[in-house]
Amino acid sequence: MTTMSRTIVIEPVTRVEGHARITIHLDASGAVDEARFHVTEFRGFETFCEGRHFQEMPALTSRICGICPVSHMIASADAGDRILAVRVPETAMRLRRIVNLAQIVQSHALSYFYLSSPDLVLGYDSDPAQRHLLGVAAAHPELARHGIRLRQFGQQVIEWIAGKRIHPSWAVAGGVMTALTSETRDRILAALPAVRDLALETLRGFKRTLDQRAAEARTFGSFPSLFLGMVTGDGTIEHYGGRLRIVDSEGRRVADQLEGAACKALLAESVHPWSYLKSPYYAPLGPVDGMYRVGPLARLNVAERCGTPLADAELTEFRQLGRGAVLSSFHYHYARLIEILYGLERMEELLADEQALAGDVLSRASRNQAHGVGVSEAPRGTLFHDYTVDADGVLTHVDLIIATGQNNLAMNRAITQIARQYVSNQTLTEGLLNRVEAGIRAFDPCLSCSTHAAGTMPLYLQLVDAHGTVLQTLARTSG
């Protein structure tokens, strides 16, 4: 008997990050009925991490994303803290906060300067061949220099404290691996005033842009929704180690001071056959009214204050954009810039305290609980790591609820609204394509939790009539 070998070939192996498709569905009259954002890739971390030991998870999950590895590392360590059932040393909590804020700064700088500023300063209808960071650098070199410096600073702080700019494995269950030296602290403190000035200058420039785009900013992905984000016990904005709050579009509290596990228990997930991205919602209100947004806009909407002087002054001005919560998704950009400023101010406060230099940064224990839910505020929003372990600490279940997924319903709502506003006569223009893209870009999605093709997000846009016939397709590759 002979046996034939068989080879299964997957060809082509398409890109593994940043692949998305938008379809716009028209009704019988040719008007836009719905737009859908399809994420066509799959990572599978939840499954292949099962069987690993929970203490490996901060290093493993930091590999999920090249932009926000710190948030995964910290949420994972936070889940591990709960499985150990230890009290993490205050200095370790402080250092985790600082590194997470450094990541917020660098990631927000990437989003605003590298990905969105081409639309905002060059225009949606500008030449797509120039509509990227290189084009911004040519037309507005100072703006591009600010963005590069802010991103560089955030990355440098991560490297100085956590050892690596990307994929550090420094936070662990129980604390962090290394303490902060006074030399590193002093280097960061010395650099902070200059980058804070850049953040302020960028905010001033953005507000001038906002004056020119007031109508668009009011309507661009503007709709009522819930907002979820982290706050301290007194309602100040927080990015790690706080409790979670949900507010409605009027700014009224729907839930408050929730631990990660309690908050996660209030969330349910719907699944769409056309996307790998699940759609979480606030379960008590169902998938329609329970749609919520996370990320910088949500964090500013749930918090009562930033607690730092310059950011609080900006927050007061920002609040005037809404009655209750600020609803336009366009203002994710604005919120992002305020958070950069806040992050730099708050880093300085956290570093200035001598507690930052204490040597006790790790509590040691073995598995004491079977279950732990860790939370951090990633740049794009609230991030949950939910682990269940067996008696040896081996993971039997992993559930990751990532910010981009939590914004999925809202992103679909935003592009539907934008498409309804701009699509007419069953035609698409490049300018429309870019406006729809910009609706997604405002949320700064991380499709494989690491999707960032500056200026030219790979996108596949279809116009479909009521019978399902594809009328027009526009494809854009990542350049």
Add this chain to the structure above:
Amino acid sequence: MTRHKDLVIGFGNPLRRDDGAGAAVAACLPTRLPDAQVLSVPQLVPEIADAVARAGVVVFVDAEVGRTPGELRSRRVWPSRAQSLGHALTPEALMGLCQALYDRCPPAFLVSIGADDFGVGPGLSEAVSAAVPTAVGTIADVLSASRNRTGRQT
């Protein structure tokens, strides 16, 4: 008069076999070229532009697919603004960005090593590994020649 340090940037992913050639070369350079600044990075990103702008001469080191494994080539890199921006920059785009941002663009070169094993895992193929010492010598030669041509004192 400020003397700008030369900058050598080895780039590539050391966990994809021969793609780590740039990093392997960069690791050898501090002893051979103690006066140069050496960076080893997974990919070229805009944040490198200011280090490039402050350099005397810049040499990029990379693995290059489609050539005989271990074969060395060097060429001049000219700034370009025509390229789109994907997940990472090309040496040309990085030099173009440097020019646009800082109005300075030092002479730049690419030293590439032919490679064909980009599988998952650390370690270079035999041919590429054997080429690393030669690449170090080539970089020294490129820097020396450029220094002699330009004077490089600014």
